[in-house]
Amino acid sequence: MEAFKNPFSLHLNAEDFLPAADEEKQQLIIMRESTTFWKDAWRRLTHNKVAMAAFVVIIIAILFAFVAPSFYPYAYDQQIRGSEFLHPMQYSAKELKAISAGQSVFPHFLGTDMHGRDMVIRLMMGTKISLLVGIIASMLVLLIGTVYGAISGFFGGVVDLVMMRIVDVIYSIPDMLTIILLQVTLKAPLTNLFDAHPSLGWLQAMGVPMVSIFLTFSLLYWTNMARIIRGQIMALKEQEFVTAAHALGASNSRIIIKHLIPNCISVLIVTATLEIPRAIFTEAFLSFLGLGVMNPMASLGSLASDAIGGMESYTYLLVAPAVAISLVILSFNLFGDGLRDAFDPKLKENK
Template identity: 45%
Template sequence: MAEKRKKVLGSLQPDVEDILEWNNLPDNAFEPASAQEKESFIQDRKSVSYWKDAWRRLRRNRVAMVAMVIVILIGLFAFVGPLLVPYGYDEQIRGANNLHPWHYSLEDQARIDAYMEEHNNTANLTPDEAVEQAKAEAAAKGEELSRIEEAKIRANAKASQGSGEGEVTEAAAIEALGIKAKPFGYSDDELQRMENGESVFPHVFGCDTHGRDIMVRTMIGARVSMIVGICCAIIVLIIGAIYGSISGYFGGKVDAVMQRIVEVIYTIPEVLIILLLGTTLKPVFEQFQNSGNGPLQQLVTTLGPNLISIFIAFGLLYWVTMSRIIRGQILQLKQQEYVTAARALGAKGGRIIKRHLLPNCVGQIVTTTFLQIPSAIFTESFLSFLGMGVSAPMTSLGSMCSDALSGLTSYPYRLFIPAAILSVMILCLNLFGDGLRDALDPRLKK
């Protein structure tokens, strides 16, 4: 029966020639492939590391890449810019007080001042005084005023006194004379040097009340903000990673006690602690500065008690979010087989945390640390705006915004320039941090 069935099925199966004819295949379609054909057909995929794969995903995020480029440009502006500009952040330039980014030449400024002085003096005269002054000016020229001209002068002087609008402003004088501003300002001393053939660097952002170049101060302010943000993020990383990894690895009562401490720290107002630390430590640091002239005293003098208080507050309070994130990752990873194998081989807890657990949390660590930088920059700028940041003459973007409020109506660019740089810096750091989080998360792999 079985043999009969094989014969029937065999008669139904087409032979190789029929298959080649039906599918229009060549005669050698079913011949074994050669070694060269096998090599060209089987292509080994190049292995890609975790960081290369993350970089590939990050490059696809255009918003994050644009934000990264802007952050790099701001970094060059802050760290390389002061080396190219010959002015110091605390250098007072003679004749450059309240210099606008778009200024008027000395000749034009003299015309404006003369016009204002002439019309304001005329407006403050009585009709009789105005006529006497006009007669004296006409007599000096060898002329004589007619009665009609005297009447006009009396009428104009009386109208100016009655209206109360005799005071001519600088804007009105500029409009009346038709004078246009020119880009980039120079002080009186610098213009004299330029007339002698010397090369002088312009004040692109103008100068403040004390004659200090605003662009250099903005560069130094951006540098201070970025250094404070990076240093605070590193402090948060070290303390948070150590605390969170110990809490998550040991678990049990150790984890319960450590997390209750974290919850207590969460309830403490950070800004209030910074203000209290700055007020309490200020006399201590002043006494320490006066005790000697070593490098440590110079560092304390440069930073100031308020900035040191910010670093202390970040070390005391701001690491709790980092520790919670690391703890959650450690609780998941410590149940993996490689951790069990490490324990079986006799590895201690510290070695397992350092060699096995923390390296596998590197994505979350890098992302959280980077997102901590804009938070620290904002905190420092906010405190500097309140007068609790860097000490004068050192500057930051927040302190520059605070100083600019007094002349907001007259010199609004002094507020807009540092505020714009601070806003763009924080925005781009947040956007790049979000893109970095997406790139380092394996679950979002595309």
């Protein structure tokens, strides 16, 4: 008969110190290994099939715009005489004669335009310019908006009041009017700058209208980013780690750069990603109106603008850039939404 055990006894039970059995050890196994914030965000992003499909489309667009032109036999400004307004996979009389003579002629997969220029390489160049505009403009917006919003949110008070009223004034300025005014006022200074510095030839190739678009984004389109970062900084500056940094004698600039902005990195990435399609759409819209790149350079908007005149007879010239604009903008928007869901801790799932 088992001896009676007094539950109020102060004596230790020797059985409690016996080695654990295998079944008891299995209960202590960690079901999920520890992870970092970035690994967890990447895991949730990869589980988002729509965002990953959009990411694949973005990668394909980048390869199509920046890598494929190196292997394509035609140039974006090459005019092939006798090959004007060729339909997709159609050859001109001169090319057919060369084929019959045994020569190899690379096909025009999307046809040619009114000047006999191959549409595929023109589409590559248009996608490249549009992506460059979107990326450069978003980086400018990210830099200016982050610095401005961080300063406004950190100091608060009168500084925040004045800075936010400046944002309200800038937000009310019409961007189209600003772009037109910049194009008129900056034409002569930029021309002199390009002549004095030949190393800026790549920027000169884009033309004064594109430079004015970049400046407009720098002057006007950072306001949304500044408001978002301001709200994040105002919430973070009340945390204990900021108080500890003040107690250790850290300067305000160090607290902003080393502590506050790094804690906003996920918001910065998402907002900058969503700014890219906005910049691409703005550039395409302006180029469609004739305020973008100048011939022989091409963007997706200028390609659509050139094709609108012969839309009924040469529909294929409009379909290709229109589809490209739609795919690129939709992919960046979907990927940005996927990043936002991945970085948002409130949407964290136990998978």
